[in-house]
Amino acid sequence: MPLTNDTSRARAAGDRRPFEASFTRRTFLGGSAAILAAAAASRLVPPPLRAADPPVEARYYEKLSGARVRCLLCPRGCVVPDGGRGLCGVRENRGGVLRTLVYGRPCAIHLDPIEKKPFFHVLPGTSALSLATVGCNLDCKFCQNWQIARSRPEDAETRYTPPAAIVDRAVAASSPSIAYTYGEPVVFIEYVRDIAAHARSKGIRSVVISNGYIMKEPLLDLCRTVDAIKIDLKAFDDAYYRDVCGGSLAPVLETIATIRASGVWLELVYLVVPTLNDDPAKIREMARWIVSNVGPDVPLHFSRFFPQYRLANLPPTPVSTLDRAHDACRDAGIRFVYVGNVPGHEANHTICPQCGKRIIARSGYRIEAIEMRNGACRFCGETIPGIWREA
Template identity: 50%
Template sequence: MKQISRREFLAAGMTGAALLCFPGPSAGFDLWGTKTRRASGPSDITGSVFKNSAPETPWKWSVEAFDYVKHADRSVTCAICPHECRLLPGDRGLCRSRVNIDGVLYSLVYGNPCSINVDPVEKKPLFHFLPRTTAFSIAGAGCNFRCLNCQNWEISQATPETLRHYELFPDGVVQSAGQAGAASIAYTYSEAVTFFEYMYDTARLARQQGIKSLLISNGYISKNPLSALCDVIDGANINLKSFDDALYRKLNGGRLAPVLDTLETLHRRGVHLEVTHLVVPGYTDEESLFRRMCAWIVEALGPDHPLHLLRFFPQYRLNRLAPTPVEVLTRFRNLAMAAGIRYVYVGNVPDHEGVHTRCPNCNRVLIFRHGYNVTQPGIKNGRCAACGTAIPGVWV
């Protein structure tokens, strides 16, 4: 199965033909309709752009951005995420995948995923969404965060043209997912917000074919694109990285408030929502901070959205740290449950008690997990088979 990098394609000439790896149209395929414009935009964000790094002309893996502001000097302000990068012609945004070409903002990650896999939906992690089914998973290059502990930094911190990729436009994604027998398509691995237009068009087509769409994200997205996305996605796992704005800036290169807004919007719009929190030693393992996070979740989102506490392992620029002690994860799980969160899971610790789903009323094991081997003996029609308590989730 041959792949071709964008750099190789450009070197071969813009009229050259890339080799297809999956079924799908061989020309630019854009379902996108009228672009949204706003009259004015925010000020520049210092250090948020790569100067003069955009290609001179768009190519077939590019599409005009969903939402941005045009300025009189042919600069543009991206409105996809809260960074709101202000880009002069030739500049590339913080995410590395959006560029200003002659006064028009383009996404360079449309129809060219750098990673494709068929995963258990539990890997996302989503524990209350169609257990034992698979998700057709795709990723585009780039990310709007700079997490020091990123586990997928090879693709999230890269520009699209430096990675080898597949050519797979939205209808090809949906067709391939159907052929793979996947119940859903997951936008994952790097940062789904970075390839928003590709995700949106794919999710809209997938819904027409009865295939679910899953947003796996840091939640750093602006209100307008998030509102549009809520119309076409079915589930989400948002990584709430900490509950302190200064720590968000230090560890991740973002801010806390927009992520909280995203969580509240997904909850309000009825999108199935699960939350992930990576417990990083020396950064996010402060008990008082975690207690505040749990209290906010219960107050703002309610007690029924699953919370996944993940064990940290040395990664990327935090490879000097030790893994999270298991006893810390166990203590945090107990704290979260004491705060009122009903479904709290422990990840990256095989055979921990916190990998199973229990009824919050009678404590019966409803879903048993051993790795990605899942049995579901205790749920019937979305309820505990023993006591009849409704279990929130998507079960059919």
């Protein structure tokens, strides 16, 4: 996942807490011995227990001739021969049955402020029990979490953790939400859905941080189970998706529109990468698309890029570039535009679009003040969209 996600934002703020799993084999793309050593040293869990064998059958696939299968989970539509895996590396064909290798196998679990996701209109000031499994269905050159995204299930020593155990952990931590994050929840959707369904029965919300590269049927299933989804819109440019992320733009736009229509709370993050997706004309075009297709109330977070992974040659995003993007989107009518990864920036706060007063004041991930009552501005009574009450 890119700099826009919570781990990267945490790192930008100096938070380098270790992953909870250790990675045991060097099969990462662009793997680094130093990172592997650090990960191994960070082992916090007992030796792995055996999960169900064979692993849980995947949803969203069809059988083809010759024991092949076609995965219908994401737009890649991988055709997988017997014994093979899809491009995400975590869905395997065993004898003509597609199985998920990461169900119940979180490789990272942390308690984070929900502001780190970032969700700014969901339960501000609360914590979210946050988890990931390995695997991703995109291949972004700026990925901040490539250790997770590019690992295979056998690279990580994980402890089998059934959905109820995750929910128990959230209850024990008094966390009103569970976040599926760090890696890409699309590729562990079966696990997400089962945890989220159980969590809902216990009054705990679920929030998803995703690249949005998913087919409509599984997305609608996801929307029926979770409360909020944050999508990383990586650019408003198909060539960028193809060249920098190994995907395409249209499915992500369809995902965004589908989530909004479903009623699930939606926020967007756009990582501004210097020279690659910072064209002001494209950003204005994106703003118009957002207003026309999902409305002006969907919060948009511009996030500052820092050089890393396969884009280590680029400089950090100039703050002036972020300011221009912010202003262009406000001018286009988007009511809640934020700037992230820039400590102390004025656009870290939530401003009432009616009276212009500061209604949620933030300092990093800390909430300093909330000037709202019953989901409305305390000063002028304007309704502020979002999820403001625990389930």
